Amino acid sequence: MIAVALWSVAALLALAPAGVVLSTRPRGSIILYGGCLIATSTLCVTALSALLYSPQLAPSAILPIGLPWLGAHFRLDALSAFFLVVVNLGGVAASLFAIGYGQHEDSPGRVLPFYPAYLAAMNVVVLANDAFSFLVAWEFMSLTSWAMVVSHHRDAENVRAGYVYLLMASFGTLALLLAFGLLASNAGYDFDAIRASHPSAALTGTVVILVLLGAGSKAGLVPLHAWLPLAHPAAPSHVSGLMSGVMTKVAVYGFVRIVFDLVPEPVWWWSMVVLLVGGPTATLGVLYALMQRDIKRVLAYSTIENIGIIFTGLGLALAFKAEGLDWVAALAFTAAMMHVFNHALFKSLLFFGAGAVLGATGERDMEKLGGLIHRMPKTAFVMLVGCVAISALPPFNGFVSEWLIFQAILLSPQLPSWGLKLVIPAVGGLLALAAAFAAACFVKLFGISFLGRPRSDVAASAHETDRFSLTAMFALAAFCLIAGILPGLFIDALAPVSKDMVGNIMPHQVGLQWLTIVPIAESRSSYNGLLVFLFVALCGTAAASAIHRLASDRLRRAPAWDCGYPDANPAIQYSASSFSQPIRRVFGSVVFGAREIGEMPPPSSPLPARLQVELHDRIWDWLYAPIARAIGFATERINILQFLSIRRYLTLVFVALVVLLLVVAL
Amino acid sequence: MNGLRDILSQGAQMSLVLGLAPLLTGFVRKVKARLLRRRGPPLLQPYRDLVRLMRKDVVLADNASWLFRVIPYLMFAGTWVAASLVPTFGNGLLFSWTADLIAITALLGSARFFQALAGMDVGTAFGGIGSSREVMIASLAEPAMLITAFSVAMIAGSTQLPTVAEFMGSDAVGLRVSLGMAFVALTIVALAENARIPVDNPATHLELTMVHEAMVLEYSGRHLALIDLSSQLKLLLYVSLIACVFLPWGTATADASVARLALGTLVYFGKLTVLGFLLAVFETAIAKMRVFRIPEFLGAALMLALLATLLRFVSGSL
Numbered sequence: 001m002i003a004v005a006l007w008s009v010a011a012l013l014a015l016a017p018a019g020v021v022l023s024t025r026p027r028g029s030i031i032l033y034g035g036c037l038i039a040t041s042t043l044c045v046t047a048l049s050a051l052l053y054s055p056q057l058a059p060s061a062i063l064p065i066g067l068p069w070l071g072a073h074f075r076l077d078a079l080s081a082f083f084l085v086v087v088n089l090g091g092v093a094a095s096l097f098a099i100g101y102g103q104h105e106d107s108p109g110r111v112l113p114f115y116p117a118y119l120a121a122m123n124v125v126v127l128a129n130d131a132f133s134f135l136v137a138w139e140f141m142s143l144t145s146w147a148m149v150v151s152h153h154r155d156a157e158n159v160r161a162g163y164v165y166l167l168m169a170s171f172g173t174l175a176l177l178l179a180f181g182l183l184a185s186n187a188g189y190d191f192d193a194i195r196a197s198h199p200s201a202a203l204t205g206t207v208v209i210l211v212l213l214g215a216g217s218k219a220g221l222v223p224l225h226a227w228l229p230l231a232h233p234a235a236p237s238h239v240s241g242l243m244s245g246v247m248t249k250v251a252v253y254g255f256v257r258i259v260f261d262l263v264p265e266p267v268w269w270w271s272m273v274v275l276l277v278g279g280p281t282a283t284l285g286v287l288y289a290l291m292q293r294d295i296k297r298v299l300a301y302s303t304i305e306n307i308g309i310i311f312t313g314l315g316l317a318l319a320f321k322a323e324g325l326d327w328v329a330a331l332a333f334t335a336a337m338m339h340v341f342n343h344a345l346f347k348s349l350l351f352f353g354a355g356a357v358l359g360a361t362g363e364r365d366m367e368k369l370g371g372l373i374h375r376m377p378k379t380a381f382v383m384l385v386g387c388v389a390i391s392a393l394p395p396f397n398g399f400v401s402e403w404l405i406f407q408a409i410l411l412s413p414q415l416p417s418w419g420l421k422l423v424i425p426a427v428g429g430l431l432a433l434a435a436a437f438a439a440a441c442f443v444k445l446f447g448i449s450f451l452g453r454p455r456s457d458v459a460a461s462a463h464e465t466d467r468f469s470l471t472a473m474f475a476l477a478a479f480c481l482i483a484g485i486l487p488g489l490f491i492d493a494l495a496p497v498s499k500d501m502v503g504n505i506m507p508h509q510v511g512l513q514w515l516t517i518v519p520i521a522e523s524r525s526s527y528n529g530l531l532v533f534l535f536v537a538l539c540g541t542a543a544a545s546a547i548h549r550l551a552s553d554r555l556r557r558a559p560a561w562d563c564g565y566p567d568a569n570p571a572i573q574y575s576a577s578s579f580s581q582p583i584r585r586v587f588g589s590v591v592f593g594a595r596e597i598g599e600m601p602p603p604s605s606p607l608p609a610r611l612q613v614e615l616h617d618r619i620w621d622w623l624y625a626p627i628a629r630a631i632g633f634a635t636e637r638i639n640i641l642q643f644l645s646i647r648r649y650l651t652l653v654f655v656a657l658v659v660l661l662l663v664v665a666l
Numbered sequence: 667m668n669g670l671r672d673i674l675s676q677g678a679q680m681s682l683v684l685g686l687a688p689l690l691t692g693f694v695r696k697v698k699a700r701l702l703r704r705r706g707p708p709l710l711q712p713y714r715d716l717v718r719l720m721r722k723d724v725v726l727a728d729n730a731s732w733l734f735r736v737i738p739y740l741m742f743a744g745t746w747v748a749a750s751l752v753p754t755f756g757n758g759l760l761f762s763w764t765a766d767l768i769a770i771t772a773l774l775g776s777a778r779f780f781q782a783l784a785g786m787d788v789g790t791a792f793g794g795i796g797s798s799r800e801v802m803i804a805s806l807a808e809p810a811m812l813i814t815a816f817s818v819a820m821i822a823g824s825t826q827l828p829t830v831a832e833f834m835g836s837d838a839v840g841l842r843v844s845l846g847m848a849f850v851a852l853t854i855v856a857l858a859e860n861a862r863i864p865v866d867n868p869a870t871h872l873e874l875t876m877v878h879e880a881m882v883l884e885y886s887g888r889h890l891a892l893i894d895l896s897s898q899l900k901l902l903l904y905v906s907l908i909a910c911v912f913l914p915w916g917t918a919t920a921d922a923s924v925a926r927l928a929l930g931t932l933v934y935f936g937k938l939t940v941l942g943f944l945l946a947v948f949e950t951a952i953a954k955m956r957v958f959r960i961p962e963f964l965g966a967a968l969m970l971a972l973l974a975t976l977l978r979f980v981s982g983s984l
Contacts, residue, residue, distance in 0.1 A: 370789065371729065371789065373731045373732075373733060373787075374729070374731060377732075380733075384733070388776070388779065391775075391779060392772065393772055393775055393776040393779055394765070394769055394772050394773055394776060399769075399772055403768055403769065403772075406768055406812075406816070407825070409816070410816060410819050410820060410825065412979075413820060413978065413979050413982075421979045421980065422976070422979070424979070425816075425972065425975045425976050425979050426972075428813065428816060428975070429809065429813055429968075429972050429975075432808070432809035432812040432813055433805070433809045435808070435809070435812070436775075436804055436805045436806070436807075436808035436809050437805055439775060439778075439779050439801070439804065439805075439808070440801035440802070440804065440805050442779075443779060443782045443783060443786075443797065443801055444801070446783060447782070447783050447785075447786035447787075447797065448786070451731065451733070451783060451786045451787040451789070452786055452787065452788070452789030452794075453729060453789035516763065516764070522763060522826075523824055523826060523829050524823065524824045524825070524826065524829070525766045525768075525819075525824060525825040525826055526763045526764075526766065526826065527764075527765055527766060527769050528763070528764045528765070531761065531764045532747065532764060532765055532769070532773065535743075535747045535761075535764070536740070536743045536744055536747050537743070538743075539742070539743035539746050539747055540739040540740055540742065540743035541739075543739055543742055543743065543892065544739050547720055547888050547891075547892075551717075551720035551721050551888060552720060552721050552722065552723065552724075552887065552888060554723040554724065555723065555724045555726055556723050556724070556725050556726065557725075557726055557727075557728055558725050558726070558727065558728065559727065559728055560727035560728065560729070560788045560789070560790050560884060561725075561727065561790075561883060561884055562788075562790040562791070562792055562883070562884075563792055563883065566790065567791075570789065572790075572791050573786075573789045573790070573791065573794055574786065574791065574793075574794025574795065574797070574798055578794070578798065579794065579797070579798045579801075580798075581798065582798055582799055582801075582802035582957070582958075583801070583802050583805055585958065586802060586805075586806075586958070586961045
């Protein structure tokens with residue numbers, strides 16, 4: 001089984017150099033993405049069968065590459081299998097989408113070679129069973145995705161995005177490197193050896209913080225998120241989908257692998273740190289998203305929100321695991337993993353939809369779109385599904401995972417620690433806020449871009465996207481619905497993962513009456529997405545047919561009413577900025593220091609009135625800008641050293657020698 | 667035989683909420699009119715309005731999309747299903763475990779999501795203003811509702827409404843500070859969600875502060891009738907919810923005798939009358955707020971709910 005997986009990864013790696021050749025051929029991109037589609041499908045099926053049929057088997061392999069005395073260790077246990085499914089499901093969808101979408105690429109040579117390598121790197125991270133292969137693959141994943149972020153390098157924005165991304169990726173890898181260094185200090189690099197070792201409490205605590213920094217910066221936890229909304233939108237849309245939907249999940253995998261698996265029993269304060277980061281990440285991420293007007297940037301910020309939700313779930317799982325309530329830990333952990341899966345589905349879907357819009361109109365700015373539901377009805381439909389799913393509304397999948405997390409929060413009064421008793425309700429409140437903001441955010445995204453009247457000529461003359469892209473998006477939308485109405489199947493499939501990581505599983509779900517999900521006991525809570533979906537569908541159809549038959553089914557078209565003052569100018573519609581104005585006014589003044597400056601010319605003056613909105617990213621202003629300034633200041637001072645005379649250089653060498661000798665002597 | 671009975675009582679519940687919803691709205695309107703010393707429209711006027719609207723042609727804006735035509739049905743179905751899941755005359759009905767309190771909140775959230783989209787579909791300024799304000803109100807009301815649900819759920823040890831109602835009716839509950847706070851929070855949320863005074867005014871049209879009416883401005887005929895009916899169902903839902911959680915007495919269990927169920931229905935009518943009357947008195951006594959005062963009003967609900975939850979975390983008996 002692991003052999004099949006590794007051969008598929010090798011095939012992906014072999015496709016990378018082929019991409020250089022194929023990028024010059026007219027049909028090259030189709031061949032390359034088709035190849036990726038086959039390889040990722042194989043991986044996906046392999047991983048799925050490993051997860052469903054032999055989760056306890058955990059086959060491993062050692063290849064004679066990498067460090068000579070270590071080799072490269074690979075292992076396919078339940079956790080790896082689950083994340084392989086997530087990675088490759090995203091990979092299959094992105095490759096299928098790209099068969100159509102990739103043909104619009106201006107310079108395919110800048111994307112094609114890196115795309116399969118990127119997929120291979122993500123797979124290797126998940127399969128790796130020693131720190132060396134893990135880190136090499138992690139870094140390879142960062143670099144290949146960086147190459148695609150700067151693929152449209154003539155846009156200055158993208159180059160800056162690439163620069164910030166590269167810096168933050170290096171920082172993240174450094175933190176992980178240190179974490180593995182600490183873990184390996186008394187065990188070596190092999191994960192099996194690390195698992196068997198017994199590091200001290202202080203050491204594991206440091207490791208957890210370092211992993212939170214390293215994996216968290218890749219996943220986009222606030223305040224390490226600054227690169228994400230720059231880099232994810234800059235890449236071509238199918239790569240954006242992979243980066244947001246899948247690569248952040250690989251980062252989550254890194255966190256889970258180390259914190260839940262490699263280090264021994266957790267301590268309660270770890271969960272406190274994770275919760276204190278996760279909750280604010282969820283709320284802030286979506287508040288940022290609400291303020292944006294670039295479709296892909298909205299989606300990138302919303303990724304930050306969802307990562308916050310996932311980490312909140314993981315924090316709860318850690319807390320319950322630390323306090324010995326492993327049956328609740330199983331609930332929280334399964335919820336987090338469900339959300340990993342769900343977010344990979346709907347975020348890929350939404351980025352693909354944004355890509356289809358971008359391909360059809362050349363615009364990412366919502367204020368130049370509008371009315372696309374008439375021009376691109378199929379894309380609009382799947383985008384609507386994605387928007388409902390990500391807003392955590394029943395009967396789609398986003399709701400199920402958030403519902404499970406809420407159920408875990410409701411069990412937290414059982415925790416003995418007072419710190420957690422005070423933090424968890426606050427985090428619950430933040431999650432509730434995030435859910436409501438997410439709905440507002442996606443009403444805005446869909447309403448402004450797809451509904452209303454076109455705000456520009458490109459939006460008015462848009463055309464539906466190609467068949468391959470549509471197939472990929474419809475498949476993802478179908479998965480969103482299936483995972484929403486049959487969540488029991490997914491919860492049961494996750495049981496071996498939860499068993500390995502937190503030592504317990506959620507109650508068996510499939511086979512319960514009407515396929516309801518019951519996390520603890522039926523008298524406590526239950527949810528049946530299937531019945532909710534059927535009831536709503538039945539009631540709606542019944543109402544429609546009854547009214548059409550008994551009352552009236554006549555319909556006339558007429559100009560819009562608009563209280564008698566319809567205006568033909570589409571600029572009269574609400575724009576993305578005006579839509580979020582009330583929320584900006586209520587929450588923005590504190591969070592973003594938002595200010596509105598209105599300039600009203602005096603009466604009879606022909607000058608236009610102006611409204612200027614100022615928003616500050618306070619995390620950037622208070623955290624990143626000072627660091628950047630400090631580095632700039634230091635480098636300017638040190639820069640003097642470059643322009644000294646030979647005499648002074650010799651003096652410096654002499655002084656250095658003396659100092660070193662002194663150090664050695666003492 | 668038992669299965670048939672279960673299905674019958676579930677069906678009775680669904681038709682009861684659907685049939686009663688316009689009556690409750692008519693009753694509140696009537697009491698408000700009497701309090702203002704007007705005679706007011708007859709109690710059955712909402713039914714007549716609905717029938718009249720359903721028989722009329724739909725006049726659809728030229729650039730309205732298919733979504734605009736589907737949304738009234740979706741909203742109606744979502745709200746109706748949600749309203750049928752709240753215990754009214756009887757507790758523990760056949761499908762009452764389909765969705766718990768959190769899922770009911772989310773189901774109403776779905777209905778609102780689509781309603782806000784409908785406001786933006788035709789591309790008029792009025793629709794946009796309504797949707798934009800609606801999501802602002804929802805961004806506070808929905809978390810307040812969820813956290814209220816948390817505090818109630820923690821007290822009762824369940825998010826299932828039948829279990830909550832049963833627990834609240836038992837002696838175990840006692841007098842709790844957190845319950846009082848949850849009650850105030852839920853009342854504020856109910857006022858906001860149903861577009862009542864002081865958050866919105868259900869009686870006006872064409873006022874710059876309007877929210878709900880602005881979103882549905884382009885609707886006509888049967889579509890408008892369905893949207894009106896969903897609003898009425900939503901009002902009934904919230905009133906039943908408050909009754910079920912905070913006035914749980916007299917509700918029959920699903921397997922009780924027919925006489926007991928009839929008594930439960932009577933008690934439910936009584937509760938609706940009392941709460942509807944209180945709503946009318948409250949609305950008459952208070953003035954409409956400016957739009958940007960609403961966040962403070964709803965923020966109070968959010969904080970109260972959070973405090974109730976926190977109290978529950980701190981002590982099991984508060």
